[in-house]
Amino acid sequence: MITLYDFELSGNCYKLRLMMSILGVRYDIVPVDFYPGREHKSDWFLKLNPFGELPVLVDDGLVLRDSQAILVYLARKYDTTGKWFPVDDPALTAEIEIWHDFANRITGTASAARLTITMNYDFDLEKAQSGAHQLFRTMDEHLWFAEREGREWLCKADHPTTADIACFPYTALSEEGGISRQDYPAIRRWLDRVRRIEGFTAMSGVFPASRAREAS
Amino acid sequence: MPIAPSAAILDAWHVFSAAAEIGPGPYRSTLLLDTRLDYRRGTNGEVEVRRRDTGAALLVIERYGFAWTSLGSPPDDLFSIPEFYEPDRKNMSCGSLGVNVSAPRAVENFLDMGHFPYVHTGILGEEPHTEVKEYDVEISYERDEILATRCRFYQPRAALSADEGQDVEYIYRVPHPYCSVLYKSCPADESRLDVIGIFCQPMTEETIRAHLLQSMIDDENTITAMRRFQQTIFGQDKPILENQYPKRLPLDPRAETPIRADKSAIAYRRWLSQKGVNYGVIPQAA
Numbered sequence: 001m002i003t004l005y006d007f008e009l010s011g012n013c014y015k016l017r018l019m020m021s022i023l024g025v026r027y028d029i030v031p032v033d034f035y036p037g038r039e040h041k042s043d044w045f046l047k048l049n050p051f052g053e054l055p056v057l058v059d060d061g062l063v064l065r066d067s068q069a070i071l072v073y074l075a076r077k078y079d080t081t082g083k084w085f086p087v088d089d090p091a092l093t094a095e096i097e098i099w100h101d102f103a104n105r106i107t108g109t110a111s112a113a114r115l116t117i118t119m120n121y122d123f124d125l126e127k128a129q130s131g132a133h134q135l136f137r138t139m140d141e142h143l144w145f146a147e148r149e150g151r152e153w154l155c156k157a158d159h160p161t162t163a164d165i166a167c168f169p170y171t172a173l174s175e176e177g178g179i180s181r182q183d184y185p186a187i188r189r190w191l192d193r194v195r196r197i198e199g200f201t202a203m204s205g206v207f208p209a210s211r212a213r214e215a216s
Numbered sequence: 217m218p219i220a221p222s223a224a225i226l227d228a229w230h231v232f233s234a235a236a237e238i239g240p241g242p243y244r245s246t247l248l249l250d251t252r253l254d255y256r257r258g259t260n261g262e263v264e265v266r267r268r269d270t271g272a273a274l275l276v277i278e279r280y281g282f283a284w285t286s287l288g289s290p291p292d293d294l295f296s297i298p299e300f301y302e303p304d305r306k307n308m309s310c311g312s313l314g315v316n317v318s319a320p321r322a323v324e325n326f327l328d329m330g331h332f333p334y335v336h337t338g339i340l341g342e343e344p345h346t347e348v349k350e351y352d353v354e355i356s357y358e359r360d361e362i363l364a365t366r367c368r369f370y371q372p373r374a375a376l377s378a379d380e381g382q383d384v385e386y387i388y389r390v391p392h393p394y395c396s397v398l399y400k401s402c403p404a405d406e407s408r409l410d411v412i413g414i415f416c417q418p419m420t421e422e423t424i425r426a427h428l429l430q431s432m433i434d435d436e437n438t439i440t441a442m443r444r445f446q447q448t449i450f451g452q453d454k455p456i457l458e459n460q461y462p463k464r465l466p467l468d469p470r471a472e473t474p475i476r477a478d479k480s481a482i483a484y485r486r487w488l489s490q491k492g493v494n495y496g497v498i499p500q501a502a
Binding site: 007031032035037117119120176204205 | 447
């Protein structure tokens with residue numbers, strides 16, 4: 001059985017809830033009081049993850065940290081289609097890793113801005129916001145050209161991969177960090193496509209795709 | 217240039233931090249009514265607050281797990297929540313969350329039951345149970361607060377302690393222009409009410425920190441789990457609040473068209489108008 005050490009408002013924890021929901025994997029949640037309790041820095045949690053960071057996933061005694069690493073683990077272990085993290089195409093695997101790194105950069109900027117505004121963290125807000133805009137411009141351009149070539153997802157595949165899951169949460173939550181997506185139409189279209197993936201689940205602050213569209 | 221708050225706001229107590237988050241050591245800083253404050257817990261255990269612009273020390277009281285101060289001449293005490301002091305209650309802050317919205321918009325959303333099935337689907341409401349039934353609202357001039365009673369709503373999961381859907385009874389109080397206290401049926405004890413408070417710290421006219429209080433009857437669940445429940449709900453409200461336009465609350469009754477369910481909102485806007493509140497609102501043209 002899988003146990004996720006989880007904070008509801010964390011985009012990196014949500015990443016794993018989203019992946020497991022899409023893969024149909026069942027799991028238990030242990031809530032960790034990241035804010036205001038700072039429980040991720042408590043003695044018991046530091047024993048689980050000396051880095052004092054969420055999320056942590058425990059699968060049958062195996063303790064894993066780092067949301068991107070856990071995405072790869074979940075995909076390799078539980079995705080029977082082999083599509084979420086394909087390993088038979090070296091170029092595609094490398095491309096996914098590039099976007100996993102990109103997701104970490106989004107965390108370092110868009111999430112930092114959100115933590116500053118929402119939970120009173122002491123980051124340089126303007127620097128975090130302008131850093132996020134720089135990333136989103138790159139991502140928007142990339143997605144715009146991908147669309148022109150008939151592709152819908154971040155990587156060169158005709159299906160979504162862990163790269164899309166990794167980049168989704170803090171992009172979708174960017175407005176909570178005061179980062180508008182108004183200038184990034186290709187990102188907005190991509191966010192909607194992720195919302196329509198079978199098995200998609202929402203989190204507080206991220207809404208599902210509208211039901212009206214689905215019904216039509 | 218920020219506007220000068222009228223007496224109703226200037227002389228009120230305003231929340232600025234969870235009490236537990238104020239420690240000794242270096243000053244921490246926050247914004248209240250466009251005014252930069254620095255605060256810490258002094259060696260005698262008392263909270264010290266001073267304005268950065270003038271250096272003036274401000275009055276402080278600690279109530280309901282939060283610290284409150286005033287930029288003017290505040291009343292002797294804050295509004296009362298007697299339930300908070302009942303010995304078997306689990307009292308907790310559920311966090312102080314920054315939101316890009318005016319304080320009155322946040323209070324008004326807190327009073328609104330109509331959004332439950334759409335925004336808090338599966339928790340505080342669900343279709344087809346969308347009707348807001350008739351309820352009573354009064355402005356009590358003696359207590360200087362708004363009271364909404366006889367509010368009832370079907371909720372799939374009214375609290376963490378609920379294991380089935382139920383018709384939940386609500387009582388809302390608005391005892392402060394920027395604060396509201398909600399009493400709702402307690403799934404763990406039919407004879408009592410859980411208490412949830414939203415205390416808004418007006419940082420600027422259009423940005424707040426929402427300080428969330430829960431005072432619960434619940435022997436089963438941990439503080440962590442109960443906090444998570446409340447944060448999940450508030451996290452769902454947040455994007456709705458931040459996308460309201462205009463961000464300041466219009467007090468002109470013709471500015472936004474109310475429906476019957478908005479009875480408490482209508483009273484709230486009228487009450488703010490009568491008090492002469494001018495901060496975080498669009499006042500009615502004279």
